[in-house]
Amino acid sequence: MSHKLLTTCKNCEIMLQCRKSILNRTLARTLTTSTPLKIQDEVAKLLSLKAQLGGADNVPAQKFILKTPKGTRDYNPQQMTLRNNVLQQIIGVFKKHGAECIDTPVFELKDVLTGKYGEDSKLIYDLKDQGGEILSLRYDLTVPLARYLAMSKISNLKRYHIAKVYRRDNPAMTRGRYREFYQCDFDIAGQYDPMVADAECLKVVSEILNSLNIGKYILKVNHRRLLDGMFEACGVPIDKFRTTCSTIDKLDKTPWEEVRKEMINEKGILPDAADRIGEYVRLNGGTELVETLLKDEKLSKTKAAVEGIEGIKLLLQYCELYGIKDRILFDLSLARGLDYYTGVIYEAVLTEPIKISNEDQTVGSIAGGGRYDNLVGMFDSKNKQVPCVGVSIGVERIFSVLEAKLASGEMRVRTNEVEVFVISAQKNFLEERMKICNELWDAGIKTEHSYKKNPKMLNQLQYCEENEIPLAVVLGESELKRGVVKIRSITTRKEDEVPRDKLVQELRARIASLNNCGMNGSL
Amino acid sequence: MSHKLLTTCKNCEIMLQCRKSILNRTLARTLTTSTPLKIQDEVAKLLSLKAQLGGADNVPAQKFILKTPKGTRDYNPQQMTLRNNVLQQIIGVFKKHGAECIDTPVFELKDVLTGKYGEDSKLIYDLKDQGGEILSLRYDLTVPLARYLAMSKISNLKRYHIAKVYRRDNPAMTRGRYREFYQCDFDIAGQYDPMVADAECLKVVSEILNSLNIGKYILKVNHRRLLDGMFEACGVPIDKFRTTCSTIDKLDKTPWEEVRKEMINEKGILPDAADRIGEYVRLNGGTELVETLLKDEKLSKTKAAVEGIEGIKLLLQYCELYGIKDRILFDLSLARGLDYYTGVIYEAVLTEPIKISNEDQTVGSIAGGGRYDNLVGMFDSKNKQVPCVGVSIGVERIFSVLEAKLASGEMRVRTNEVEVFVISAQKNFLEERMKICNELWDAGIKTEHSYKKNPKMLNQLQYCEENEIPLAVVLGESELKRGVVKIRSITTRKEDEVPRDKLVQELRARIASLNNCGMNGSL
The missing domain is CATH 3.40.50.800 (Anticodon-binding domain)
Structure with a gap:
């Protein structure tokens, strides 16, 4: 057979389509004008001719590049075994702390997500309007949790949720940054005493990272009230607190000089204010830093800042009881990009470079979270608040680290269990x-x-x-x-x-x- | 406080927005024209005023109905415990048969899905064109599997895949029909001898349904080659085979008279042909029906029909060896809606009505599948075929049955594991x-x-x-x-x-x- 429908030659294709269509018409005519039994042979001949022309189904030839969408990937059996093992270990820790499991739809009404993610909102995937509701893919598991709590009128819940979220970000897939990626979230909702639940979230992160054995890490902590107080003390206008916060958030990847420029040129912060912020954000340490800041002339006069520092002080005390204080770094440059945080914020960072695709790479943040006391209220018609604190484990980064070990032969997995x-x-x-x-x-x-x-x-x-x-x-x-x-x-x-x-x-x-x-x- | 931003009164809201905006301007002006220390008190006063007006974040009031998108639902901890237990049992059976696990992205390039689902294609969820690729949510796990096999050039795989799929169907949620729902798929890809893998798929379904203990069931089987042969023998034009198949597929919910009308009026089948089809599709039975059909005057002269009947004969023989023959019903009215099937097709149906939401309901089909030998080739640039057969477990229906038991108190689950x-x-x-x-x-x-x-x-x-x-x-x-x-x-x-x-x-x-x-x- 010299012609195939899969050829990319336009002329051949048109010709073949014509022949098929004539054939179809002939078939249809024959079938409708004669009795079936008489034309048995004719049909058989035509059928076989038609099959030679490319199958009975008029299957269109493949015209597109065979790939998964940008920033996404398939998981093969080896990767899935790895992933399932990691998730099982994480779930084990969540359950050890008494968490229950929930799930929510992959998409939400677009309005649910609107106004929750600050500058990152542009990364939300929207669904096409096909008549009916306007939907978007979930961007994280926190906003859906808040929507769920408000909708179900639940005021106490310790839950975990493991599911994929979607961000139209610029993917860096070798470093475990995808547009479709798993989040493993653990959150505690309810009106409780300060920092008790918050400290447990840090304990949970620490147990997970220890059990996965992926290298040394630190848990950076900071407090949104301290950041607010710091901005206030440095002379940032109140309506620029959140946007300044977004800029500060870039400090983990961008040097201070560039961040300063963005603050001044893009966010309209006065150079003086920016410089004052610059002095604070280079500070990090432990209990001794808390004491220093409590004596700081400007901060000690700012209510929000004092609240934040006192919060961190209590948190550090509880972390000591939970045996994780040596992992904690109080870091004033930690800001977190999302708008909804109101209290303590934290991030786990691997401190050793990891070999991925034969290069030493820093994987960066592999878990993050914080307190968000006002988010549930945004969904409640009476603005009833349910204070929450939680943490999200960045498992894709963890998968990347382990996949690199798999690729290097440092580790192996069996993908079936046949006995x-x-x-x-x-x-x-x-x-x-x-x-x-x-x-x-x-x-x-x-x-x-x-x-x-x-x-x-x-x-x-x-x-x-x-x-x-x-x-x-x-x-x-x-x-x-x-x-x-x-x-x-x-x-x-x-x-x-x-x-x-x-x-x-x-x-x-x-x-x-x-x-x-x-x-x-x-x- | 008499005014709340959450009030629905437009005038109040506009007034409040004005007051907030004046406040913001005042704050900004004050902060940029005076030195920070001097205005400490002023700022504090303004901040507290602003807080009274609805929070420092200019949080917009909730204007939409708080709900999940149409046809979707949240899973609470009880439902999740149930769901996880069911999935664990299903995975146990899949692993017992040596299946490996894979995963694919929730969306695919739209072109991947195009032309695979026949009349059901209109139910595909498209993503909005936000610049870049044109994407759709996956409609099932079979087409993504075929795309994965072709893309990774894999010619042998026994895999399971458990994930959510999306169909813009009319939901009947009390009966477990959703727009977002889980599929649990088990498929065997590879060039093997007839019906060996096909029979194992039926064994897998039977093991799963036995282990879940959800009532009596039968496994209906039929063969696409027999359907094609039957259409041919009855005088249906070849280009109407697939669309006639889609109409036959409605027989499980629609009486023959209506199906006949659709065939004649909408699909353009001659009344005589429709009546001949009508005689065949009322037939069902076991090995004796195979023998009867092999002697049928019209079918025995049609190559495709004989191939189909011989296939069923062999399948029944293997099902006997696998100890499931008493569950099998060879049913000529079984058609399956999807275009891609080429050989045996099957469906598991619960035979007893189930109490859901206090009503006796028939849940209908809870598993289905079949052989699709040409699908992988549609993705391969050289049209290289990888024959496949598989089954999809309709777990949402199973969840509905079990949730009804939970609601009636017939069953209970513990949602945490705290000791x-x-x-x-x-x-x-x-x-x-x-x-x-x-x-x-x-x-x-x-x-x-x-x-x-x-x-x-x-x-x-x-x-x-x-x-x-x-x-x-x-x-x-x-x-x-x-x-x-x-x-x-x-x-x-x-x-x-x-x-x-x-x-x-x-x-x-x-x-x-x-x-x-x-x-x-x-x-």
């Missing part, structure tokens, strides 16, 4: 294999066999080795006649005969002993 | 509680305490009872002085003193014994 492979040692044993598989499945044993009628012995053994399947049942005619089957250990290649009716029992015992020595290859 | 609650028996014990919590968390014990400084004893005990927490550690001053703490069993109310330094050890022993008797309330 037994049923092998035909000779031809025409498909039905016997199926019977045994059925017996093993019904006994709860993880079992596979070849989907070919007469697979080669070597291929079946190779499959077991490649997939790290520990055991095989080998079916041969002479054994079956004697009422026995062979069990083969794939690693040792040792084979033992067992009575056919003791097969399940024997396999169960072997699997149990493999599991006990952690030898079955699964994680 | 120990640390109680203050008197005031000022927050720090002591925190120290003990920290010790228990670090020992891996699932622990909570109150986030209040001085919670009431009764409230703490009540919390334990409501949340089915089995154990409490009770801290009292006299005990602490003596170096002991009390462990309380919440159900028996029995308290025992244990040495402070033996606490973790003792709790671990008690938790282990609770877990052994399945008494800790968690699932």
